[in-house]
Amino acid sequence: xxxxxxxxxxxxxxxxxxxxxxxxxxxxxxxxxxxxxxxxxxxxxxxxxxxxxxxxxxxxxxxxxxxxxxxxxxxxxxxxxxxxxxxxxxxxxxxxxxxxxxxxxxxxxxxxxxxxxxxxxxxxxxxxxxxxxxxxxxxxxxxxxxxxxxxxxxxxxxxxxxxxxxxxxxxxxxxxxxxxxxxxxxxxxxxxxxxxxxxxxxxxxxxxxxxxxxxxxxxxxxxxxxxxxxxxxxxxxxxxxxxxxxxxxxxxxxxxxxxxxxxxxxxxxxxxxxxxxxxxxxxxxxxxxxxxxxxxxxxxxxxxxxxxxxxxxxxxxxxxxxxxxxxxxxxxxxxxxxxxxxxxxxxxxxxxxxxxxxxxxxxxxxxxxxxxxxxxxxxxxxxxxxxxxxxxxxxxxx
Amino acid sequence: xxxxxxxxxxxxxxxxxxxxxxxxxxxxxxxxxxxxxxxxxxxxxxxxxxxxxxxxxxxxxxxxxxxxxxxxxxxxxxxxxxxxxxxxxxxxxxxxxxxxxxxxxxxxxxxxxxxxxxxxxxxxxxxxxxxxxxxxxxxxxxxxxxxxxxxxxxxxxxxxxxxxxxxxxxxxxxxxxxxxxxxxxxxxxxxxxxxxxxxxxxxxxxxxxxxxxxxxxxxxxxxxxxxxxxxxxxxxxxxxxxxxxxxxxxxxxxxxxxxxxxxxxxxxxxxxxxxxxxxxxxxxxxxxxxxxxxxxxxxxxxxxxxxxxxxxxxxxxxxxxxxxxxxxxxxxxxxxxxxxxxxxxxxxxxxxxxxxxxxxxxxxxxxxxxxxxxxxxxxxxxxxxxxxxxxxxxxxxxxxxxxxxxxxxxxxxxxxxxxxxxxxxxxxxxxxxxxxxxxxxxxxxxxxxxxxxxxxxxxxxxxxxxxxxxxxxxxxxxxxxxxxxxxxxxxxxxxxxxxxxxxxxxxxxxxxxxxxxxxxxxxxxxxxxxxxxxxxxxx
Numbered sequence: 001x002x003x004x005x006x007x008x009x010x011x012x013x014x015x016x017x018x019x020x021x022x023x024x025x026x027x028x029x030x031x032x033x034x035x036x037x038x039x040x041x042x043x044x045x046x047x048x049x050x051x052x053x054x055x056x057x058x059x060x061x062x063x064x065x066x067x068x069x070x071x072x073x074x075x076x077x078x079x080x081x082x083x084x085x086x087x088x089x090x091x092x093x094x095x096x097x098x099x100x101x102x103x104x105x106x107x108x109x110x111x112x113x114x115x116x117x118x119x120x121x122x123x124x125x126x127x128x129x130x131x132x133x134x135x136x137x138x139x140x141x142x143x144x145x146x147x148x149x150x151x152x153x154x155x156x157x158x159x160x161x162x163x164x165x166x167x168x169x170x171x172x173x174x175x176x177x178x179x180x181x182x183x184x185x186x187x188x189x190x191x192x193x194x195x196x197x198x199x200x201x202x203x204x205x206x207x208x209x210x211x212x213x214x215x216x217x218x219x220x221x222x223x224x225x226x227x228x229x230x231x232x233x234x235x236x237x238x239x240x241x242x243x244x245x246x247x248x249x250x251x252x253x254x255x256x257x258x259x260x261x262x263x264x265x266x267x268x269x270x271x272x273x274x275x276x277x278x279x280x281x282x283x284x285x286x287x288x289x290x291x292x293x294x295x296x297x298x299x300x301x302x303x304x305x306x307x308x309x310x311x312x313x314x315x316x317x318x319x320x321x322x323x324x325x326x327x328x329x330x331x332x333x334x335x336x337x338x339x340x341x342x343x344x345x346x347x348x349x350x351x352x353x354x355x356x357x358x359x360x361x362x363x364x365x366x367x368x369x370x371x372x373x374x375x376x377x378x379x380x381x382x383x384x385x386x387x388x389x390x391x392x393x394x395x396x397x398x
Numbered sequence: 399x400x401x402x403x404x405x406x407x408x409x410x411x412x413x414x415x416x417x418x419x420x421x422x423x424x425x426x427x428x429x430x431x432x433x434x435x436x437x438x439x440x441x442x443x444x445x446x447x448x449x450x451x452x453x454x455x456x457x458x459x460x461x462x463x464x465x466x467x468x469x470x471x472x473x474x475x476x477x478x479x480x481x482x483x484x485x486x487x488x489x490x491x492x493x494x495x496x497x498x499x500x501x502x503x504x505x506x507x508x509x510x511x512x513x514x515x516x517x518x519x520x521x522x523x524x525x526x527x528x529x530x531x532x533x534x535x536x537x538x539x540x541x542x543x544x545x546x547x548x549x550x551x552x553x554x555x556x557x558x559x560x561x562x563x564x565x566x567x568x569x570x571x572x573x574x575x576x577x578x579x580x581x582x583x584x585x586x587x588x589x590x591x592x593x594x595x596x597x598x599x600x601x602x603x604x605x606x607x608x609x610x611x612x613x614x615x616x617x618x619x620x621x622x623x624x625x626x627x628x629x630x631x632x633x634x635x636x637x638x639x640x641x642x643x644x645x646x647x648x649x650x651x652x653x654x655x656x657x658x659x660x661x662x663x664x665x666x667x668x669x670x671x672x673x674x675x676x677x678x679x680x681x682x683x684x685x686x687x688x689x690x691x692x693x694x695x696x697x698x699x700x701x702x703x704x705x706x707x708x709x710x711x712x713x714x715x716x717x718x719x720x721x722x723x724x725x726x727x728x729x730x731x732x733x734x735x736x737x738x739x740x741x742x743x744x745x746x747x748x749x750x751x752x753x754x755x756x757x758x759x760x761x762x763x764x765x766x767x768x769x770x771x772x773x774x775x776x777x778x779x780x781x782x783x784x785x786x787x788x789x790x791x792x793x794x795x796x797x798x799x800x801x802x803x804x805x806x807x808x809x810x811x812x813x814x815x816x817x818x819x820x821x822x823x824x825x826x827x828x829x830x831x832x833x834x835x836x837x838x839x840x841x842x843x844x845x846x847x848x849x850x851x852x853x854x855x856x857x858x859x860x861x862x863x864x865x866x867x868x869x870x871x872x873x874x875x876x877x878x879x880x881x882x883x884x885x886x887x888x889x890x891x892x893x894x895x896x897x898x899x900x901x902x903x904x905x906x907x908x909x910x911x912x913x914x915x916x917x918x919x920x921x922x923x924x925x926x927x928x929x930x931x932x933x934x935x936x937x
Contacts, residue, residue, distance in 0.1 A: 026747075027499075043747060044498060046627075047482065054479050054637055055790050160790050167795075226796040228788070310463070310628060310933050338627045339477055341467040373937075398790045 012037035015062040016152035016213030020221075024231050031234060034127065034148075036063035039233035046338065048232035049239045052199050053339050053385075055228025056158030058220065059198075059237055061205065062213070065110075065127050066151050069120045071141040078112060078120060081135040081285055083268060085278040089114045094179045094194050098268050098276050099131070104289030105256035105265040107131060109247065109273075111196060113181060121147070125249055131257065135285070152213030156220065157203030157240070160227035162395040165193065165204060167223040174394035176204075186216060198237060200244025200385045202395050227398060242333050243340065245304055245383035247271055252302055252332045252346060269298040270348070300329065300348040304384065307343040308375035311364045312336055318347055319359045322374055328353040331360065340384050345377070354379065402428045402687040404919070405677055407664050407703070408859070408898065410438020413693030414647040414658075415912030416897040416919075418469060420689075421656035422928040423920050428685065429656065430677065432663035432859065435641075436648055438693070439858050439865065440907050442639030442792070446845035449732040449799050450792040452640035453847060454858060455865070456783055456801040457481075457633045457752075459624025460908035461643065462537060464933040474649030476642050478634040480626040481788050484752040485742060486596035487835050489761055493741045494596050495748050511590040521587045521597070526630060527568065528575060529623035530936045531560050536903045536910045537932035539918060540877040540885045576872050579607075580614040581759050595756040602805050603781060604865040604905060606723035608766030609759050613871045620870055624906070628935040633752075635783075638791050643907060667692070667894065669708035674894035677703075689893050689919060693912070694859060695867035696720045696880035696900040699889075710890045716881045720900075721869040724809025724851030724862030725769060729802040729828045732845040736787060736798050737836045750787035755780040755831055765806050772812025774824055779805045780831060797844070804828055809851035809862035816852040824850055866905025867898050876902060887915040888922070895919055 005011065012032045015021070021039060029040040038060065041048055051057040069078060079086050082097040089095050091114050098109045110124030122132070129146055136142045156164065165173045170184055170193060181194035189212040197203030208216050221229055241248060249255055256265040267290060268277050277290055307313050318329035329349035337344045349358070358379070363372045389396055406417045409431035421427040435441060439454035458478060466476065482498045494510065497503040507515035541553035564572060575583065580601025584594045600621035601607075601614040608614065626632040636642040648658060663680040667690055676686035692699040700709060700717035742749060756762060756779055765775035781803040786793035793799045807824060810816075825848030833839045851863030860867060868874055877885040880900040887895050897915035899905040917929040 044482075046480070046629075047498075050479050053477060054788065163790075163795070228790055310935060336627060338480075340472050341463055341627075371937075398795060 015060050016210040017060050017062065017154065017217050019214060020217045021060060021231055029233065033063040033234075034065065038063055039231065041233040041235045042231050045233070045235035045239070048230060048236035049338065051228060051230040051232060052158045052201060052236060052240050054159070055230070056156060056161040056164060056224065057230045057232040057236070059155040059157065059232050061153040061155050062151070062210075064148075064153060065124050065129075066147040066153065067122045067129065067132060068143075068145040068147050069122060069132070070118060070143045070145070072118055073139040073142050074118050074120055077136050077139040077142050078122070079281065080139075080283065081132075082112070083277040083284055083286065083290070085281045086112055086114075091116060092181055094181055094196050096276070098273060099135075100268065100286035100290070101256045102286055102289065103256075104267050104286035104293055105259070105263075106253050106268060106271065107256045108249070113192075113194065126255060150210050152208050152210045152216065154206045154216065154220070155197055155203065156206060157197045157199040157201055159202055159389055159396065160224075160229075160398045161203050163398040164220065164224040164227050164229060166397065167227070168219055177393045178391060186212065186219065189215075191216065198244070198246055199240035200246070200383055200390060201240070201387060202390050202392075238333075239335055240385075242335055242344065242346065243337050243383065243385035245346070247273075247302070247346075248333065266300075267293045267298055269293050270300050270302060272302040297351050299351065301351045301354060302332070303347055303349050303354065304380040305331075305345045305347050305358070305360070305377040306380050306384075307334075307345055307360055307362075307377040309362075309373065310336055310343055311362045311373065312343065313345045313360045313362045313377075316360045316362050318349055318377075319361065319374075320353050320356045322359050324359065324361050324374060328356075328358075337384055342384060344384050402426050402685065404428070404689040404691060405430060405685060405687040406691045406693055406897065407667075407677065408438060408693030409436035409644070409648070409658055409660070410693050410898065411440040411644050411647060411907055411909055412898050412912035413438070413691070414644060414651055415465065415909040416691055416693065416916045417656050418647055418651040418654060419913055419916035419928045420919060421651055421654035423925045425689075425925075427651070427656040428687070429651070429658045430662050430664055430679070430685070431658065431660045433857070434661045436658060436660060437641050437644030439860065440640040440644045442641030445730070445847050446732050448794045448797070449845065450639050451730040451799060451847065452636075452785065452801060453728065453730050453849065454854065455640050455907050456785065456803065458636055458640065458643065458907050459626060459631075459633045460536075460906040460910070462909050462913065462932060463627075464537065464930045465909045465913055467933065468930040469647065469650040471643075471646040471650065474646035474653075475638070476646035477637040478626060479637055479788055480629065480632045480634045481783070482751045483748050484754055485739070485748060486592065486599070486754040486756050487739070488592040488595065489757040491741055491835070492592055493739075494592050495742075496596070496751075497748065507593065510593060511588070514588045514590050514593045517587040521584075524571075525619060525622055527564065528572060528619055529630065531564070531572075532619065532623055532903075533936060534560060534932075534934060535876065536908065537914060539887065539914055540879070540902045542883070542886065543877055544883075575615055575619075577612050578615040579610045579612050580618045581609040583615040583618070591758050595758045595762065596754065598759060598762065599754050599756050599779060599781065602762060602766070602779065603803065604726055604805070605869060606725040606769070606806070607871075609762050611766075616872065616875075617870055620904070620906070625935065630935075635785050635788055637789055639785070639789070640907065647909070664703055667704050667708075667891075669705070669891055673892040689895065689923075691895045691897050691915065691919070692889075693896075693898040695722060695861050695864070695898060696896065697722050697861045697868075698859060699896065699900075704891075708891060713881075713890050720880060721871065721874055722861045722864045722867065723869065724855070724864055725806045726851070726863065726865055727774075727804040727807030727824060727828075728849040728854070729804065729825050730847040730849075731800045731802065731829075731843055732793070733798040733800055733842040734844050735796065735842050736784065737800070737832075737839050737842055739836045750784065753782040755782070755835060769806035769808050772808050772810060774807050774827060776827055777831060778807075778827065780828060781805075782832070802828055802832070807850050809855070816850055821848050821850050821853070824848060867900040868904070870904050875904065879904060887918040
């Protein structure tokens, strides 16, 4: 679907779900993602956030980049590109991966779906087609297809999401474990349902060809009517993902291929994602550099912080003492967590100071006057939000 | 026989909070509850299969965030979900919607009165200013104004400083505010009667005062000073019902080694040599402890489970005359579908907030007149919320339950005691009124529980069913709560304390009374304080 105005060439593209979403975007709060018109929020960010934690909500991930990678050498090619070993990934399973430059700096993160022995789908937040093409050089019989504009994708997240899909009549949905996916059909059109998401809660992602998007939406919203279904936008996503401890580009990491200044991008170890790097793999892009990075310990480490008080530590610096003389890091994302009732943040902290006292200087405004306070913070190893229900199979039914 | 360090009588949310902080300090703590379920007035009860009523308290805005965080109540299953706007229904059927967003709300008010739409900004600023000061006292023990103890003097100076910071003019206004009626207070801002009625209703909820009674302005403030995650005046629902709050606190208590005994009504507090030493249960069993904490209201504590002869002179009389008048009823209704209301747009957001059947100031005052005469109005004020429109755990999918709080409902009727027939008549009055604004409402009713002050007192133990455990009038607030000279949670018998809403800062599911009391107990025992400081948004 496209805009009809005389400026349509310059206007954002419209997602396959746009018609329905525009009706529900009561506040007209739009931004743009990968050229698509995309909701910042629909009604109110906090309300939508609570739908994710209390009932369920849908988030339009159609603007996400989706690539089909097919052929005899598809697996070898991807395995060479990403840091994780995907050779043992089973069909109908999804895995979370990173890929790096030769210098071991993170280009992007994403998910790989193993559709078949020689058929994979890779999804990621930013366009990566050029890098994929580069990565495929030397691998014969690998076909890369950009599915982005032809594949509608909708994330359904929250505790009642399972009940909604059951109500929709999707059989075998009860058997789907986290990171499983299944292929089914919706009125004769192939529908992929994966138990994945970006909220740390129970949730699914639904993939269907663009022309069937509206039908999927209508079926989903009809089934979800009594389960509190509500579309949510970028603002609520950002709250939920921070509680779940997930990283966001241009918050926690700067995509390496778009980074101007030396080492203003990050390594997986700096992002505390060392578990995604498999050194047992004979070769992958950036391996040598990452071996060195691990050995020398990364300069910074991304940490989760529980901060005193209730003022979000947005754009704050971290110090090793209350007097704020020795600056040891910076906050990348911060918020008051309504579900956990804690003042949470993620921060890049110089690795050598991780075991020291940590102090954060927070600036806040009250009726045009600026205030600041210096408070203690504690490093948290686990995500702030990690409910049991997210892992249960079959999930709780409402 | 096992002797406990502390026994808390009553497993309401304040009693559980008190016990948790004592247990956290290492005390061997036991909570004794008369009912076979915990929670007192913060409960979730399945009274009809598949429907879970918060059949007493039903919404929450005062729960101290610092306690929620400190006790990690989220881990123990508590999530507080703010709900959106409220619709007020006028006598003529007109509606006014309090939208959650400032823009739509302003437009809605402006459509009725451009003057009042502007005045709303000033009202909100003034209420916020008043509320800021009160909020700072919630997690502090009130100072004794007659004492020269350094701590009391320090606290008095703190209060004086906060008060002084308002500026001369506002100090006058504030003092005036405390003695004003809600209606007169609002007269200074608004000209439209429905807007006034919408704003005045928090001034009468739970109190035996009318919109024109002096003191109701403070009640209004008490109801709007709460917040959800810093959003002042917002109200939240506990996911799973109000019982989720009590169960989360009980989870924290048990994590710290505390014990709970249900089905164990306390008959008496045992006093020996002017010291509280234990309790006798109705079963005859004695349980001993070094500290006895009553979470019951002041009247019930001193006139029902203590002997007059165990109390110093004057206390029994004070308790007997403690103002704790029953004035509210509750009707919990299971519905087969979401009701539709007249004169409202098909907006799923506003239709899923709260409904206030206020009518007008006059109608609310008339309802008060009926209460004074010992009867109920045939046009009562009803505050309704449909929690199931938000919470998927409290009714079957597509079905709903509606909480209806009714002001006023007398504790004693002029024509004799409450009977099941009169109770049902009262319930019918409520249903009839809602039906006027929502034709077809009656056909949706699957099950209904009607509670007058009689049922509330009988089941939960609140004297006269008073939801605040004592009126929130200035003679019973701050250092006057529950009685002058006894506002610091210590009671006239040694080793005996109070921790319920009869103490500062009064009614509401805040956990503040229980926590403040625990802090005082630990101080007397020279134990390290386990109670956190309040997490104030106003700093």
